[in-house]
Amino acid sequence: MSEYIKSDVGEYLTNRTMNFEKSPPDFVWNNIEKAIPVYNPTGTVNTLVKLVIGTMSLSVIIFAVLWFKHLNFSETESQNGLVLNKKSATLIQTKNVESLAQNTQTTEQLVTSDNKNLISDHNTITQNTHKINPVTIQEKTYSINASGLKGVNEISFVDENKKTALSTKNPTPNSFGFYVIDISKLATGTYSIMITTSEGTRLHKKETFK
Amino acid sequence: MFENISDKELVTACLKNNREAQKAFYQRFASKAYGICLRFSQGNNQAEDILQEGFIKIFNNLSKFRFEGSLEGWIKRIVVNVAIDFVKKNVKHFQELNESIDETCDVFEDETVSRLSVEDLMKMVQELPDSKRLIFNLYAYEGYAHKEIAEMLGISVMTSKSQYCKAKKILQERLTNIKNKSYERVH
Numbered sequence: 001m002s003e004y005i006k007s008d009v010g011e012y013l014t015n016r017t018m019n020f021e022k023s024p025p026d027f028v029w030n031n032i033e034k035a036i037p038v039y040n041p042t043g044t045v046n047t048l049v050k051l052v053i054g055t056m057s058l059s060v061i062i063f064a065v066l067w068f069k070h071l072n073f074s075e076t077e078s079q080n081g082l083v084l085n086k087k088s089a090t091l092i093q094t095k096n097v098e099s100l101a102q103n104t105q106t107t108e109q110l111v112t113s114d115n116k117n118l119i120s121d122h123n124t125i126t127q128n129t130h131k132i133n134p135v136t137i138q139e140k141t142y143s144i145n146a147s148g149l150k151g152v153n154e155i156s157f158v159d160e161n162k163k164t165a166l167s168t169k170n171p172t173p174n175s176f177g178f179y180v181i182d183i184s185k186l187a188t189g190t191y192s193i194m195i196t197t198s199e200g201t202r203l204h205k206k207e208t209f210k
Numbered sequence: 211m212f213e214n215i216s217d218k219e220l221v222t223a224c225l226k227n228n229r230e231a232q233k234a235f236y237q238r239f240a241s242k243a244y245g246i247c248l249r250f251s252q253g254n255n256q257a258e259d260i261l262q263e264g265f266i267k268i269f270n271n272l273s274k275f276r277f278e279g280s281l282e283g284w285i286k287r288i289v290v291n292v293a294i295d296f297v298k299k300n301v302k303h304f305q306e307l308n309e310s311i312d313e314t315c316d317v318f319e320d321e322t323v324s325r326l327s328v329e330d331l332m333k334m335v336q337e338l339p340d341s342k343r344l345i346f347n348l349y350a351y352e353g354y355a356h357k358e359i360a361e362m363l364g365i366s367v368m369t370s371k372s373q374y375c376k377a378k379k380i381l382q383e384r385l386t387n388i389k390n391k392s393y394e395r396v397h
Contacts, residue, residue: 021241026383036269
């Protein structure tokens, strides 16, 4: 007769099954690895390499764009410079010529006359400034429209004391049809402008010069 | 590569998020952990869920392990805690039993019983009702006292004891039935 061991069922079961092991299905690990972080050293190196290459590429692109812009700007500048230089040369040339013989004109209209009579033509007083080297000479001229005037022998400026302050004999109208009289040396005052023709002398106009 | 290294070296490699090391770690401890999961659960599906959740928690907390005790013991505690939480969710409430407790629940280990495989015995434990299975595991396998179990599950000590006895009764009946069937076959 065999002997049977009597034991508490709880103890019996735990003793028999305490170290029970069983391999789980493969999909369990697949699910676990999806949920846990992974470090891929090769991937990190690849990522670093990609980052470096990307940065270098970007730098090259930026440099190329800036260089291209720089080139364009330089060309434009040089083009403009040529234009400027030409202009400058012209100006300098002009100035040089003027400094020798011609005037740099700034024109002012000094209209002081209140004479509304006589010839309603253009009588303009022109103030010219020309430079001969460093010296500035102011020139004042008085223009009289030559149309309607024939055979003018003399144009004279008579002051209030009936004294002829200025006289121009046998004046010649300029290309615009004006007699241009230099009145720079005329003193300030009111003058009767007398025109002498073959028919005699007559008052052309009274003007006050300042 | 990682099969023959120490637990400490394996953990260090895992903490660097080396996938091969992590797989080797899992393969080293998964079978024992799965065994624990099977006895806490009703069947394979539940056991797989507990195992998966347990290892995710293990990997996420691996940096906290200080090698002050055994790694296997640390892993087992985590898996058991996950299993407890898992089963507790399924147990609506623990039936409060105030019956007189007869803690005597013996089994005769005869040929029939001894021939039963470990898988068969495990299946008997799995077939216990959830609340009884949980308390049976905590007391018989994990060595918790009834007072600790009562605090853990929010039940009385009496309920824990009676649930445990009930579990043993069920297991005893199962084993007796198997023996009787065997005798019936023979005789």
